[in-house]
Amino acid sequence: MACGGSGNTEVEQTVRSLVASYNGKDASGFLDRLTDRxxxxxxxxxxxxxxxxxxxSIGDPPIELRRLSNTQVSGLTATIDFEHTSGKVVVVEQVAMVKEGDQWKVDGFKNxxxxIPDGVRTIGVEATEFAFKLDGDVKDGDVGFAVHNLGQQEHELVLARIADGVPLENLVMAIAHAGNQAANAPEGVQEIVAFGSYKPGESGNIVFAKALDPGRYGLFCFFPDINDPEQTPHALKGMYTEFSVPG
Structure with a gap:
């Protein structure tokens, strides 16, 4: 049941306060707005x-609250859709809330x-064993990615801005030696822009808060091959590709 009035306002204010505590690096205030669960x-x-x-970890990167919508209040429980940034990407979560005493608290998040907004060029990305395939050219940074896992294994997509002049295969090896964590790789990885995981048959969009900056970008999957006794990362079997955003 959807209810109007003060319940909606209190639910929305709880989310706004949660974001303010996060961005202000107020760990105590942030935790006070979450249930134990x-x-x-x-x-x-x-x-x-x-x-x-x-x-x-609180406050890094900061969150930009873009929109609160679809508030549903029923007695002592509520849900609200929370659109915000997470780094450079746009995320929408349904926030479940419960009222404890006279205070609404966040009880969980569901992606x-x-x-992908109108006017933004959609680039399809197919993930299989073991490759990424882009179905179009990236002509500028005003793009969004529609990811489809057509494979039999779960795959991740790590989008990183990478340095010019570094052979992609060398970068893959360096990341593998850094524990398959692109964030721990050498200076060839300049920035982790986005990441996500996709089960077999699953699809999802990657939407950016603003156009991608000009430069060179790599797509990688470092999940292990579950059919390989050595659990070799997919990237070491060829699951990587690159594109450039013109300056």
Whole structure:
């Protein structure tokens, strides 16, 4: 049941306060707006053990609240759609909330589909064993990616801005030696722009908060091959490609 009035306003204000605490690096205020279950789900530890972990990561990168919509209040529970940035990408989550005493608290997050806006060029990305295939040319940075996992294994898509002049295969090896974490790779990886995982048959869009900057970009999947006794990362079997955004 959808209800109007103060319930909607209080639910929306709770999300706004959560974002303000996050951006202000206020770990205590941030955790105060989460239920015990949400803390456990998000951080894997009880509330009394979560503060130190939250304090290390809170506020980086900052979140831009883009839109709150579809508020549904029913008694002591509610949901609201929360569109925001996560780094350079746009994320939509349905936030589940419960009222504890006189305070609404966030009880969980559920990712929702993100639509590529009108006027933004859609580039299809097919993921298979073991390759990425782009169905169009990236003519400028005003693009969104429609990712489709056509394979039999789960795949990830890591989009990174990479340095000119570094052979892509060398970069893949360097990332593999860095524990298959692109963020730990040498200076050839300049920035992690986006990432996501897709189960067999799953699709999803990657939408950017603003146009991609000019430069060279790589797509990688470092999930292990589940059919390989050595669990070789997919990228070492050829699951990587690149494109450039003209300046």
């Amino acid at each position: 949400a803390v456990q789900d998000q951080y894997g530890v009880p509330r009394d053990q979560a503060t130190a972990s939250v304090a290390k 929702q589909p993100v639509e």
